[in-house]
Amino acid sequence: MTAKVESWGSRVGLILAMAGNAVGLGNFLRFPVQAVQNGGGAFIVPYLVCFLLMGIPLLFVEWSMGRFGGKYGHHSTPFILDSMDKRKFWKYIGVFGIFTNLAVAAYYCYLESWTLSWVWHSISRTFAGQSQDEVAGFFNSYVGLEMPFETIFFWLVCLLLNTWILSKGLSGGVEKVAKIGMPLLIVFGVFLAIMAFNVEAGVAGAINDASVGLNFLWTPDFSTIWSPKVWLAAAGQIFFTLSVGMGSIQCYASYVKKNDDIALNAMSAGWMNEFVEVVLGAAIIIPISVGYLGVDKVLEMTQTGGLGLGFKTLPFLFEQWGTVLAILCGVCWFGLLFFAGVTSSLAMGTPVMGFLKDEFGWKHKNAAWAFGGLVFILGLPTVLFFNYGVFDEYDYWAGTFSLVVFAFFEIILFAWIFGMDKGWKEITTGADIKVPSVYKFIIKYVTPLFLGVVFFSSLPGVWDKIINKDIYQKIATTTDPKELEVLNETILFVNASRLLLLLVFLGISYLVFVAYKKRKKEGRI
Amino acid sequence: MKTEALITMLTAVGTVTAVTGYFFYLVLSTPPKQEPDSFEENDDELVRKND
Numbered sequence: 382m383t384a385k386v387e388s389w390g391s392r393v394g395l396i397l398a399m400a401g402n403a404v405g406l407g408n409f410l411r412f413p414v415q416a417v418q419n420g421g422g423a424f425i426v427p428y429l430v431c432f433l434l435m436g437i438p439l440l441f442v443e444w445s446m447g448r449f450g451g452k453y454g455h456h457s458t459p460f461i462l463d464s465m466d467k468r469k470f471w472k473y474i475g476v477f478g479i480f481t482n483l484a485v486a487a488y489y490c491y492l493e494s495w496t497l498s499w500v501w502h503s504i505s506r507t508f509a510g511q512s513q514d515e516v517a518g519f520f521n522s523y524v525g526l527e528m529p530f531e532t533i534f535f536w537l538v539c540l541l542l543n544t545w546i547l548s549k550g551l552s553g554g555v556e557k558v559a560k561i562g563m564p565l566l567i568v569f570g571v572f573l574a575i576m577a578f579n580v581e582a583g584v585a586g587a588i589n590d591a592s593v594g595l596n597f598l599w600t601p602d603f604s605t606i607w608s609p610k611v612w613l614a615a616a617g618q619i620f621f622t623l624s625v626g627m628g629s630i631q632c633y634a635s636y637v638k639k640n641d642d643i644a645l646n647a648m649s650a651g652w653m654n655e656f657v658e659v660v661l662g663a664a665i666i667i668p669i670s671v672g673y674l675g676v677d678k679v680l681e682m683t684q685t686g687g688l689g690l691g692f693k694t695l696p697f698l699f700e701q702w703g704t705v706l707a708i709l710c711g712v713c714w715f716g717l718l719f720f721a722g723v724t725s726s727l728a729m730g731t732p733v734m735g736f737l738k739d740e741f742g743w744k745h746k747n748a749a750w751a752f753g754g755l756v757f758i759l760g761l762p763t764v765l766f767f768n769y770g771v772f773d774e775y776d777y778w779a780g781t782f783s784l785v786v787f788a789f790f791e792i793i794l795f796a797w798i799f800g801m802d803k804g805w806k807e808i809t810t811g812a813d814i815k816v817p818s819v820y821k822f823i824i825k826y827v828t829p830l831f832l833g834v835v836f837f838s839s840l841p842g843v844w845d846k847i848i849n850k851d852i853y854q855k856i857a858t859t860t861d862p863k864e865l866e867v868l869n870e871t872i873l874f875v876n877a878s879r880l881l882l883l884l885v886f887l888g889i890s891y892l893v894f895v896a897y898k899k900r901k902k903e904g905r906i
Numbered sequence: 907m908k909t910e911a912l913i914t915m916l917t918a919v920g921t922v923t924a925v926t927g928y929f930f931y932l933v934l935s936t937p938p939k940q941e942p943d944s945f946e947e948n949d950d951e952l953v954r955k956n957d
Contacts, residue, residue: 396933422914429918592907599911599918641939649929656926660919813936 387745388636390552392646398559399633399650400657401724403624404566406492408658408721410687412618413598413667417683419614420605421598425659427606427615431831432655435616438820438828439625439788440651442795444643445807447634456635456735458628459893460900462791465799472893474794477787478628479736480886483752484779485627486543486729487759488772493722494539495692496715498523498531503711508696509704517693524767536764543723544753547730548746551636555727562720563653569717570661576702576710577665580672586701587672594671597679598663616835621781622658623651624725626788632732644812657721665714666690673698691718730756740896759885762878769867769874770852777846778882785839789832796825849875 389395416424450461458478462471502508508516526532546554580591605611624630637643670679670690682689691714699710733755734748743751763772795804805821845851849872856868900906907915 392933392938396930422911422918425914425918429921595915596908596911599915600908601910601914642936645929645932645936649926649933652922652926652929655922659922663915663919811939814932 387551388638390556392641394552394556394560395633395637396646396649396653397563398555398724398728399630399646400653401559401563401720402629402633402728403622403650403654403725404563404657404721405622405624405725406496406691406718406721407622407687408654408662409570409666409718410691412622412658412662413665414683414687414690415614415618416598416663417667417680419611420602420608422601423603423606424611424615426601427612428618431612431616431619432651434823434827435831436619436623436625437648437651438824439620439792440623440630440647441644441808441816441820442792442804442824442828443625443630444634444637444647445804446791446795447631448637448639448641448643449807450631451635451637452639454739456632456739457732458631458787459736459896460739461631461635462794463897463906465794468798469897471794472897473890474787474790475628476886476889476893477626477783477790478631479733479889480882481627481779481783481787482629482729482732483755483889484759484775484783484882484885486726486733486752486756488763488775488780489722489726489729490539490543490756490760491536491763491767491772493543493719493726494532494535495523496719496722497539498535499692499696499715500712500719501535503696503699503708503715506704506708508700508711509707511697511700513694513697516697517689520693526765526767533764536760539723540753540757540760543726543730543756544749546723546727547734547752548749550745551731555731558727559724562724566717566720567657567661569713569720570657570665573710573713573717574661574664576706577668577672580669582672585703588675589672591668591672593676594668594679597671597676598667613835613838616831620784620788620835623654624728626784626786626791627729628732628787629728632735633728635735640811642811642813644808644816645814648814666695669698670694673701736892736896740892740899759881762874762881766874766878769871771874771878774875774878775882778879782839782843785832785836789829789836792824792829792832796829801825 389398416428446461446465450456450458450464453460453464455461455464457475459472459475461478462475463469465471502519507519511519522528523532546558548554549557577594578591580587580589580594582588582590620626634643637646666687667679670682674682674694679690682694695714696711699707699714701707702710730749730752733752734743734745737743737748737751738745763775765771801821801824804824808820809816852868852872852875856865859865859868897906
């Protein structure tokens with residue numbers, strides 16, 4: 382069979398798209414918070430060790446699996462995994478690589494729409510003259526649908542924009558956006574880092590110099606460096622920042638020609654993500670917030686994650702710098718988050734479209750609009766019932782747990798079933814760098830061990846989640862009847878969203894089964 | 907800034923920037939592979955053989 386397949390327009394475009402896939406809101410909102418909570422400067426040691434022993438090996442594995450599958454015309458994980466072993470169940474493990482992308486895109490697109498909306502509000506001066514509580518209140522009323530038209534409008538704009546870019550194809554859409562978005566993101570990041578480094582106590586309401594925040598972030602607390610909790614947090618951060626275990630890297634790599642390099646490409650894209658995270662991510666949010674709010678307040682705010690700091694606090698702090706800089710910094714910060722988000726969500730659409738095109742012969746544009754439609758249906762509950770925990774539920778099951786499960790299985794398949802000798806040949810074929818042979822050992826033994834620890838240590842949390850332990854604990858301590866009613870409703874919505882996600886997973890599994898039968902009938906397998 | 911914080915920051919930021927720059931330089935300076943190996947061969951998809 383001969384078929385002309387889509388491909389990347391240029392190597393730089395591929396690397397920027399792959400780096401864009403990895404660079405997300407977590408680089409700017411999750412990493413600094415994780416660092417602060419896990420020993421400050423000492424966190425970077427386990428973090429970089431985890432990058433070398435788990436991140437880079439997984440990048441090599443996923444890139445080479447993708448290019449290997451691409452040789453057989455597969456552009457999504459069910460049949461990429463199927464092509465690596467004769468046992469039939471692997472394609473159903475590969476379902477994770479479609480399910481995750483679809484379900485994460487469903488809530489990620491909503492998150493992305495906040496950034497677009499906050500760019501608009503920065504320009505239209507919504508936050509001018511507001512207190513910090515008012516800015517935080519604005520965020521709460523936005524996600525609480527107190528201004529439903531606007532919330533849904535920006536979400537739909539984001540969804541349509543993503544779908545439209547995807548419909549333009551790999552080199553005509555995704556690659557072009559990455560070539561514009563990634564450099565702009567870096568420029569915005571550098572500008573904000575310079576602004577953050579110039580925060581001075583007593584100027585424009587700041588109570589601390591930037592150095593206080595930087596000390597807070599970078600002073601090593603070596604008493605924590607051997608704590609398993611810190612290593613687990615570092616492994617988790619590496620895992621989520623690189624977008625491994627999603628199936629999107631395999632999909633992008635499946636469009637690489639069979640003798641083209643993947644080793645150097647994987648290193649370039651991976652290290653570019655690290656640059657954005659360690660150099661830019663650490664230089665913005667913490668120095669600015671500590672400069673204005675003090676260490677204790679920021680420490681308290683980081684307990685609830687980075688979203689609060691990013692959306693509820695920074696717009697207020699930018700306002701302290703005067704009208705022009707408030708607009709400029711607001712546009713740069715939320716523009717940077719938007720580009721980080723959009724380059725990631727585009728990567729989530731590609732595997733779903735690849736599956737529809739490969740298995741059911743769908744045209745590219747139809748596949749893109751089908752993806753947009755599915756994200757709309759699946760994303761609607763996250764928009765409408767955000768305050769009932771639906772968004773968090775999607776994030777946990779699709780954006781956290783599924784990634785670990787899939788990555789664990791794929792490393793076992795690659796290193797132990799496909800075989801390390803064949804696997805090593807796949808990694809090094811066409812390589813433009815010499816891959817250190819120690820990685821053969823690392824991929825076979827160390828990375829599966831790391832992933833196993835991350836996977837099994839997450840299981841108690843999974844059980845607590847299934848039995849809604851957190852919510853029942855809140856119910857037990859709440860006396861306010863109104864709050865009790867909300868908590869009881871939350872249980873209903875949380876369980877319903879799990880059921881919906883399960884049905885989506887089963888639905889994709891059924892489609893994979895149908896596709897398998899179809900392939901068999903057509904003699905393509 | 908405290909000395910230990912400054913050293914940690916400069917080491918981490920310097921290492922990551924240097925390695926990223928080095929790999930990106932390699933990407934830009936490596937000549938593309940000659941056709942047809944690079945650009946045409948893979949256009950023909952293989953059909954998997956059941957083994």
